Amino acid sequence: MPLTPDRKRQLVTAALVAPAGLWLFVFLVLPFMAMVVFSFGERAPEGGYQAAFTFAQFANLPSRAAAFWNTMMIAPVGAFLCLIVAYPVAYYLAIKSNPKYRLVLVSLVVVPFWTSLLVRTYAWMYILGSRGIPNLLGMIGIEDVRLLNTPGAVLLGIVYGYLPLMIMPIYVSLEKLDRRLLEASADLGAKPVSTFFGITLPLSLPGVMTGVALVTILLLGEYLIPQLLGGGKVFFIGNALVDLFLQSRNWPFGSAIAVTLVVVVVIVLSVAMRVAWKVSGSRQVDLV
Amino acid sequence: MTAAPANDIEFRSVTKRYGSVTAVSDINLAVPKGAFVALLGPSGCGKTTCLRMIGGFEQPSEGTVLIDGREMNGVPPYRRPVNMVFQHYALFPHFDVEQNVAYGLKQARPKLAAAEISARAREALEMVRLGGFEKRRIHEMSGGQQQRVALARAIVNKPSVLLLDEPLAALDKKLRTAMQIELQTLQRELGITFVLVTHDQEEALSMSDMVCVMNAGRIVQMARPREIYDRPADLFVADFVGKTNRIAATVEADGSTLRLSNGMALAANAKAGLKPGAATVALRPEAIDLVRQSGGGGSELAGTVTHRIFLGSTAEYQINVDGLGDFLVTADRRSVQESDLVEPGERVVLTFDPGKVHVFPA
Numbered sequence: 184m185p186l187t188p189d190r191k192r193q194l195v196t197a198a199l200v201a202p203a204g205l206w207l208f209v210f211l212v213l214p215f216m217a218m219v220v221f222s223f224g225e226r227a228p229e230g231g232y233q234a235a236f237t238f239a240q241f242a243n244l245p246s247r248a249a250a251f252w253n254t255m256m257i258a259p260v261g262a263f264l265c266l267i268v269a270y271p272v273a274y275y276l277a278i279k280s281n282p283k284y285r286l287v288l289v290s291l292v293v294v295p296f297w298t299s300l301l302v303r304t305y306a307w308m309y310i311l312g313s314r315g316i317p318n319l320l321g322m323i324g325i326e327d328v329r330l331l332n333t334p335g336a337v338l339l340g341i342v343y344g345y346l347p348l349m350i351m352p353i354y355v356s357l358e359k360l361d362r363r364l365l366e367a368s369a370d371l372g373a374k375p376v377s378t379f380f381g382i383t384l385p386l387s388l389p390g391v392m393t394g395v396a397l398v399t400i401l402l403l404g405e406y407l408i409p410q411l412l413g414g415g416k417v418f419f420i421g422n423a424l425v426d427l428f429l430q431s432r433n434w435p436f437g438s439a440i441a442v443t444l445v446v447v448v449v450i451v452l453s454v455a456m457r458v459a460w461k462v463s464g465s466r467q468v469d470l471v
Numbered sequence: 472m473t474a475a476p477a478n479d480i481e482f483r484s485v486t487k488r489y490g491s492v493t494a495v496s497d498i499n500l501a502v503p504k505g506a507f508v509a510l511l512g513p514s515g516c517g518k519t520t521c522l523r524m525i526g527g528f529e530q531p532s533e534g535t536v537l538i539d540g541r542e543m544n545g546v547p548p549y550r551r552p553v554n555m556v557f558q559h560y561a562l563f564p565h566f567d568v569e570q571n572v573a574y575g576l577k578q579a580r581p582k583l584a585a586a587e588i589s590a591r592a593r594e595a596l597e598m599v600r601l602g603g604f605e606k607r608r609i610h611e612m613s614g615g616q617q618q619r620v621a622l623a624r625a626i627v628n629k630p631s632v633l634l635l636d637e638p639l640a641a642l643d644k645k646l647r648t649a650m651q652i653e654l655q656t657l658q659r660e661l662g663i664t665f666v667l668v669t670h671d672q673e674e675a676l677s678m679s680d681m682v683c684v685m686n687a688g689r690i691v692q693m694a695r696p697r698e699i700y701d702r703p704a705d706l707f708v709a710d711f712v713g714k715t716n717r718i719a720a721t722v723e724a725d726g727s728t729l730r731l732s733n734g735m736a737l738a739a740n741a742k743a744g745l746k747p748g749a750a751t752v753a754l755r756p757e758a759i760d761l762v763r764q765s766g767g768g769g770s771e772l773a774g775t776v777t778h779r780i781f782l783g784s785t786a787e788y789q790i791n792v793d794g795l796g797d798f799l800v801t802a803d804r805r806s807v808q809e810s811d812l813v814e815p816g817e818r819v820v821l822t823f824d825p826g827k828v829h830v831f832p833a
Contacts, residue, residue: 363561366528369548370555371575372628381574385565 215445221438230432240439247440250423253409255447257334257417258402261341262349262395268342269349269394274383276350277357289354292347300344304411307343311336311412332414340408345401349394356390357383396455403448420444476540479504479632479664480525485534487520494520496688497534502632502681507658507665509675512685513711518668521685522634525666527551539631549578554630558637560621562609568620569605572596575628595623598657615646622657632664639674651678672712676700684708706831709753716759716798718752722830729830733794737770737825749833756801758827761788761813765820772821774798776813786812790819 186194222240227233244251276288295303309315311330320328330336360383368378406421413419420440427437482500486493495517502508510518523529524536527548536543538551554575562571573592576583583591596602599619604612612620618638625633638654639647655678658665669675675682676696683693684707692704703709706717719732722745729737729745731752765771774792788800800821804812813819 361561363557363559364563366526366548367555367557367561367563367624368574369528370526370553371624372549372578373574374549374578377578382563 215442218438218441221435222442224435224438226433226435230434232434232438240435241443243436244439244443247420247423250418250420250440251443253334253417254403254405254420254444257337257341257409257419258399258405261338261345261402262398264338264342265345265349265398266353266391266395269346270353270391272346273350273353273357273390277354277360278383292350292354296347301407304340304344304408307336307340308411311339331412332416334413334417336412337409337417340412341402341405344408345398348401349398352393352397353387353390356387356393360386392455392458396452400448400452403444476537477503478537479506479539480666481537481540482521482524483535483537485521485524485531485536487517487524487529488532493688495524495531498688498690500683500690500693502664502666505662505664506681507655507667507679508681508683509667509669509679510683510685511669511672511675511712514670516685517688518670518685519636522555522636522666522668525551525553525632526555526634527553552630553632553634554625554628555634555636556618556621556625556638559641560617562617562620562624564609566609567605568596568601568607568609568612569593571609571620572623572627575624579628591627592623595627596620598626598660599623599653614641615650618642618650622654626657626661629661630663632666633658633661635665635667637669638667639669640671647674654678676712682712684712686711703753703829706751706753709829709831714756714799714801716754716756718754718795719833720750720752720830722747722750729828731795733772733792735770735772737828745830746832751831751833753829753831754823754827756787756799758823759798759800760822761800761802762820762822763813763817766822770823770825772798774819774821776815776817776819779812779815781812788813788819790821792821 221232223236223238225233225235225237225239272292276285276292280288308331311317313331316330317328320326364382364386365378368382369375373381404421405419406425409417409419409422424437424441427433427440478501480500480502482498485495485498485500487495498517498521500521510521512518520529524531525538525543527543527546527550530544538553543551563574566574569589569592572595573588576588576591593602593605596605599622601616601619601623604616604620609617609620618641621638635654639650642650651674654665654667665679667675667679676699679696681693682696682699684691684699684704686707692699692708694702694704699708699712703712709715710717721730721732722728723730724747726745726747727738729750729752731737737752765773772792772795774790774795776788777791777797778789780787780789785801785803788802790798790800792798798821802813
């Protein structure tokens with residue numbers, strides 16, 4: 184039987200989607216299902232997983248409330264601080280910078296990614312540690328300043344590490360912005376500040392939402408920055424998971440925490456996207 | 472006491488350069504109050520740059536632009552009493568129709584009452600016959616409707632001058648003709664100055680009461696549409712506005728005899744100031760009559776019809792004239808003897824009134 188054009192198109196689409204789909208199924212969906220199963224099980228006496236059906240792991244979640252609290256507070260605040268720093272940079276790059284040098288400037292944003300985040304975060308450990316800024320402050324008479332191992336240090340590390348991820352989507356949506364809209368706004372009597380809040384900002388919201396969602400999601404699973412800059416004090420869910428899976432080998436409890444985290448992320452994300460659609464009036468979401 | 476300035480817009484020796492490129496070169500222009508002026512020219516002639524200098528989006532490199540008698544150098548767009556209809560409308564995609572129109576009103580300081588803003592926005596929408604479309608989103612509107620929204624948005628602030636940048640370029644022919652009439656009506660109702668930028672000579676001639684033909688950053692001719700067409704200032708205008716047959720010719724030493732390149736002599740009747748030497752004669756296609764048999768007198772040229780473009784009430788012929796090359800002739804169907812259409816391949820005779828030719832130095 185010959186293929187109809189419609190059928191042919193469907194097959195081509197299926198062939199194109201298949202590799203990524205298979206990959207996601209094997210390495211994302213299956214492990215997640217395993218985790219859901221684990222989360223209802225029990226810790227085997229020697230560690231690991233033992234089949235059972237119990238809600239005990241979920242009932243035990245409050246014992247890690249501090250990690251949830253830290254993550255849920257610091258991740259959005261970190262993302263917001265990122266946004267505050269990133270927006271002016273993206274605005275400058277997309278609208279004010281000389282188009283001749285724009286590509287170079289945009290590349291500079293990505294340059295930090297050329298070295299490992301681990302190395303760069305270690306550098307901050309030194310800068311914030313007792314031999315760094317506190318030492319310099321001590322020389323001018325300001326003694327006993329603690330910077331390392333505070334929530335502030337974690338936030339600083341977050342903004343530093345995630346800034347490019349926030350800049351890029353905002354840059355893209357500002358770069359796409361039709362400049363004639365800004366001229367039209369000025370023509371109709373809007374001062375630059377009014378144009379910014381009335382036209383530029385609303386129309387770049389899809390990029391803002393993408394950046395905030397991206398950074399927030401990654402922050403919810405963050406492990407490295409709180410570990411190095413937060414010491415034992417600012418404990419994220421990521422740190423709790425490492426602890427549970429690798430130290431105490433309590434896989435079911437770790438799974439329950441991980442599943443809860445995924446559920447929270449999905450809820451937060453869908454609400455955020457809905458808001459973004461509503462505000463920007465379009466169903467288009469910018470992903471770099 | 473000073474009298475109110477008679478001109479809404481004035482250019483005084485305005486030059487605009489972008490780097491080494493001169494877009495507008497030493498332009499002087501006065502647009503009287505309440506006029507409908509068209510800046511007409513091919514792309515790159517500087518007409519849009521002129522409009523943008525009135526709007527405040529560009530600053531002159533030299534010279535001054537005055538609006539309502541006030542110097543505008545350095546005045547940003549949001550402090551100018553003009554509004555613009557942008558080429559592709561530049562409507563705000565995140566607002567609905569009424570919000571787009573109300574945008575200008577919302578910028579007023581002190582702030583206007585919400586009820587007044589809404590009422591005036593609706594009034595503007597009524598003027599462009601879009602009542603009832605207030606809550607539509609922009610992407611739900613057709614091109615013609617978007618054009619009207621852009622118009623309503625630009626007139627809602629009651630500007631003293633409305634700038635239109637190729638406002639009809641994106642519309643189909645029928646809609647364009649309808650909008651031409653509407654724009655004229657709107658201009659009369661509002662009683663404000665319209666400055667239109669267009670590369671479409673038909674649009675310029677049909678709507679405006681003053682046409683300013685531009686070429687290579689300069690104003691070539693500024694006159695009423697009819698004069699532009701009937702008495703083009705130079706060969707460029709004759710070519711750009713309407714269609715023209717160009718004939719190489721020589722002005723003889725007496726300064727009053729014109730010899731076409733095929734040897735035919737024309738009496739250049741009272742065309743003062745003709746300098747002896749090479750010249751170009753321009754002749755409008757509709758100034759030529761087409762007959763099948765020679766009448767024996769007057770200025771006649773013989774040729775063979777090579778193409779015919781049937782246009783309904785008229786037809787355009789391309790005719791290879793003996794010794795002079797291709798001519799374009801527009802003929803009313805009734806004006807051709809015997810049969811209303813001449814077939815390609817037929818021999819014909821072209822006659823014209825020598826008084827209707829334009830002579831330009833070559």
